[in-house]
Amino acid sequence: AQKVTQAQTEISVVEKEDVTLDCVYETRDTTYYLFWYKQPPSGELVFLIRRNSFDEQNEISGRYSWNFQKSTSSFNFTITASQVVDSAVYFCALSVDGGYQKVTFGTGTKLQVIP
């Protein structure tokens, strides 16, 4: 069975601050995929990143960066110089076959960026 834990329920930061959203996962499979999705108030989930378990390189995309550490089963997400538009609920998710039928989502972290 898979499990994704996002211990931070809500985070508030002031605009331009950096913020890290934590994600800890559990799985017995050696091959798996990790995802981050953003859900703005409009409701639709927006894909941010997919990472497979064999690729431990950290990734940076603009103000977003991801730190994947298999040793601690974590896949943390950092937003640098946060902006009001970053306010949303962010979900971490795990799939053991890369497909979306058996994907397990975390409970999400609500990020509020205060101007």
Place this chain on the structure above:
Amino acid sequence: DTGVSQDPRHKITKRGQNVTFRCDPISEHNRLYWYRQTLGQGPEFLTYFQNEAQLEKSRLLSDRFSAERPKGSFSTLEIQRTEQGDSAMYLCASSRIEAQGGNEKLFFGSGTQLSVL
């Protein structure tokens, strides 16, 4: 450029009534998924279609739930004899898959918020 469209955005119904939701995926997308999201939780998989074939259903999908994708384009999700526990956001997502593997990318709609009174 149109994304995944869901109708209605909100539905309020009385317990025991039937409701039907519609999802129009992105054109040319051959896979279509339904998820349910309750307050404070992440989405949970319900079912998915590849073209018109329903390939998998979650145990969450009780006998009161039925989904169709008759022509491999739009899909409907019907809930019969609604219960208060059915209150949730129902999300639809679509993708274009051409090979097995982890390269599939889902595009989500904004969901239908169901409230059962």
